[in-house]
Amino acid sequence: MKKSRVLKGIEGEKTFRAATVGALALLVFFFAGIVVSLLTYAKPDILGATLFSREILFAIKLSVVTATVATTISIIIAIPAAYAISRTDFPGKNIVDTILDLPIVISPIALGAALLIFFNTALGQGIESHVTRFVFEVAGIILAQFTVICALAVRLMKSTFDSIDPRYEQVGRTLGCSKMRAFFRVTLPLAKNGLVAAAILTWARAVGEFGATVTLAGATAFKTETLPVAIFLSLATADVEKAVAVIIVLIAISVVALFTLRRISGTGYRI
Amino acid sequence: MIEIRNLSLPLGDFSLKDINLTIGDGEYFVILGPTGAGKTVIVECIAGLQRFKRGEIWIGGKNVTGMAPEERGIGYVPQDYALFPFLNVVENIVFGLKEKRCPEKDMRETVGKLSELLGISHLLNRGVTNLSGGEKQRVALARALATSPRILLLDEPLSNLDISTSKYLRLELRRLHEVLGITTVHITHNLVEAEEMADRICILSGGKVEQVGALKDVFFSPRNDVVSDFVGKPNILHCETCNPLGHGLMEASCGGISVILPYEGNDAKKISIFPRYVFIYTGKPPGPELNRFKGIVKSIQPFYSLVRLEVEVGENLLLCEVRKERFEDMDIKIGQEVFLILKLTKLRVYH
Known part of the structure; x- marks a missing residue:
């Protein structure tokens, strides 16, 4: 009772x-x-000294540059790919959809290992010899980050395109736009908030990427030392203060990214 | 002129079945049908937004079946207007003109002309998201008309509006059509809307054209039960003789009964009245004897929250509708004698 x-x-x-x-x-x-x-x-004096040390400034710069490049490539590929999967019906669409989700659910370290194994094949070694080197190089960081975040970018962009009524594009067509012009003049402006949100989230994810990066590009100070790798190297040498300083930098970057995202949410985008 | 020839289109469980329609130049043509009849699909086929394998669409004597929407010279206003929310009113209106790389001076002229015609001059610099339904509709019309299309396609343009705005805009649309003379295809499920707007209507049901013609032809001579049901199952009485009575009235003899009608200078050929305006009484009702008839109940059928009764009056079988509660109070049985009153102001006359 x-x-x-x-x-x-x-x-x-x-x-x-x-x-x-x-x-x-x-x-x-x-x-x-x-x-x-x-x-x-964190002790303020050690925190300040560590933050402005040459090694951490290098790690911040490397993380920002590689994440920005990886995000740009991801978004450029994700926009048409997401549009295709959102607006086109084709046989095997569910299988393609599942394949695109794999990088989201597979452990990043497994993805990194898969990439490393790929570069041990004849094709991979050909790319290493004749195109550019990825293994234990900065290009490897970008590739590892791209592999982890691209599927996320596609997923986010797909949900954005799903939420846009195709009727807008159809009206654009009757007003004289070709299919491509209607995409650029109607659908893309409608997807702007979703696009910015996807870019911020994938960029933040790329900055924090560790597993695939360390497996493919290694953990060499002043070479492939991104912020998460710097935490790993600091902990490996029992330099906890330095690790804490880098973690605080990562948290600060994430907070800025999430606040920006929240501002976009306030103007109409929801995830 | 628009010609739809043998258009068939399967879409999952639904399909358009062998549609053949001819819409004349400058005609205001209304496609009328219930939800799910396939009205929007037909309009999308005309606009080139829906691809199909069987059939052809001809516009102005040219086969446009394989042409892209942007090549057809169509103005299209969808049900929700689909105004671009990232552009303001004037930017929406000139969207198509910019695509055609129209000179700035011509764009200004077009905007001025259309905004004045549609009464939206005061809205030009406003965003579109906060406009009222009626304002959105007019902006969408201006946007569709800005590119001087040959054909205007209106997909349920009044269904999202309140009754008074919808009524006002019906008149506005009709006036606009008279001013511009543009061939217009308007789709709706609303009979009143069709009646006020259409030169001709097409009744569409289940993906099939049931009847095409002037509304009065469809109304007074429904080709089948589907059409009759859709237009409200009116009682149709055939007039044999007419006799003017003076005071704006005439008496028509219809199958053994005399019906008093408004007189407009012509004899009546047919009279129609909806079942809801045929009032039934078990005893002799009070008041004047005007259009009051004695009849025998021939059938009783429940119809949603109503009961439909067929009553034999003279040689006519009149259908009337009463609410279930009132029917139960009256306790009417088949074969019983009842009185009917036909509401004078609701009689429609076919001359």
Whole structure:
């Protein structure tokens, strides 16, 4: 009798609300606790010195440059690919859709290992010898990041195109646009918020990418040392203060990315 | 002129079946049918937005079946107007003109002319997302007309509007058509809309053309039950003789009964009245004897929340509708004698 009173009517509403808000609070405390423990662990003088050290500045620059290049390539490929899968029906579409999801669910280290094995094949070695070197090189970081984030970019862009009524493009066609002109003059402007959001999320994911990068490009200081690799190298040498400083940089980058994303969400984009 | 020849198009469970239509130059043609009849698909086929393997579309004597939408000279206003939300009103209107690389001066002239014609001059610099339904519709019309299309396709253009705006815009659309004389194909499921707008209508049901003609022809001579049901199953009485009574009235003899009608200078050939305007009484109703008839109930059929009764009056079988509760109160049985009143103001006359 008592139990049913707690779970039904106004009391039930209160109980349900308390349970859901409680779960949310627990999660917020968990993540806030991690960040606060990092901030309290970091000593300001060591943090400042580490942040402006040549090695960390190199890692920040390398991460930003490689993530930007990988994101740009991903978005350029993801836009037409996502459009095709969103607006075209073809045999085997479900299989293609599943293949595109694989990089999202497969562990990045497995992807990196797969790439490494590919560059040990005749074709891979041909590319290494005659096109450009990827293994243990900066180009390898970009390739590893691209492999991990491209599927995410396609998925995000597909959901953006799915949410745009094809009717807009059709009206564009009746107003004199060819299929391609209608895409550039109508669909792409309508996809702008989704496109920016996809770019921010994939860029942030690329900056934080570690598994595939370290497997393909290695972890060489001042060469292939991105921010996550810098954390790995610092922990490997038991330099915890330095690791904490780099983690704080990564968190700062993520916070800026997420706030930008939230601003876009405020102007109409939802993910 | 638009000609649709033998158009068939399977679309999953639905299909268009051997559509043949001819729409004259400058005609206001309404395709009328229930939801799911295939009206939008036909319009999409005319616009080139829907590909099909069987049939042909001809516009202005030219086979356009294989042509892309941008090559057909079509103005299209979809049901939700699809105004580009990232452009303001004037940018929406000149969208097609920019695509045609129209000179700036001509664009300004076109915008000025259309905005004045459609009464949207005050909206030109506004964003489109906050416009009212009626304003959106007019902007969408201006955008479609800006490129001087040969044909205007309107896909349920009034269905998202409130009753008064819809009524006002019906008049506006008709006026616009008279001013521009552009061949217009308007699709709707609303009989009143079709009646006010159309030069001719096409009744479409289940992907099939049921009847094409002037509304009064369709209304007074429905080709089959599908058409009759769709136009409201009107009772049609055939007039044998007519006798003017003065005071704007005449008496028509129809199958053994005399019906009093408004007199407009011509004899009536047929009279129609919807079943909902045929009132039924078990006893003699009070009031004047005008259009009051005695009859015998021949059948009783439940119809949603109503009951439909067929009553034999003279040589006519009149259908009337009553609410279920009222029917139960009256306790009417087949074979019973009842009284019917035909509401004078709801009689439609075919001269």
